[in-house]
Amino acid sequence: MIHDEFFMETHTWKKAPTDPTRWVEDRAETTHGCYKINLEEYTQSLPPNEQGERPPISDEEENRIWLSTVGGPKKGIAYGLLDKLFRRYKAGLQGIGTSAQGEAIDSSTIASREDKIAKLTAEHEETKASEKKRFDTLQGQLERRDKQFDPL
Numbered sequence: 001m002i003h004d005e006f007f008m009e010t011h012t013w014k015k016a017p018t019d020p021t022r023w024v025e026d027r028a029e030t031t032h033g034c035y036k037i038n039l040e041e042y043t044q045s046l047p048p049n050e051q052g053e054r055p056p057i058s059d060e061e062e063n064r065i066w067l068s069t070v071g072g073p074k075k076g077i078a079y080g081l082l083d084k085l086f087r088r089y090k091a092g093l094q095g096i097g098t099s100a101q102g103e104a105i106d107s108s109t110i111a112s113r114e115d116k117i118a119k120l121t122a123e124h125e126e127t128k129a130s131e132k133k134r135f136d137t138l139q140g141q142l143e144r145r146d147k148q149f150d151p152l
Helices: 002-011 028-044 059-070 083-090 099-149
Strands: none
Touching: 002 028, 028 059
């Protein structure tokens, strides 16, 4: 588990001989815990092979889970990825989403978001039309009242 080891190496106190797993900050411990949970959940979701064992997680899936846990790259940096892996990611080789399962997840996620966007756009247009109608009605009422008070 390259991310796990790398993250622990960079986010624990080196000068704490009594507790070598003392985190630099709470957020680092939380991130590490979330990654371990996400990794375990993904492992449990894999179908067992003929021997009843779960297959090992591919590097691509591990990278995808890591990036998902840390919220993806920010300001051009893929937080927690080793430099070599980050260059692959940045170059577009990514190493994530290349498996059939990753592509299926991405395609279904994209499709559901496109549907949601279309639905929200339609709702927005309906609301906009309704508000315009209401505005026109109020404007008409205002103009009639103005005409009533003009002679005074």
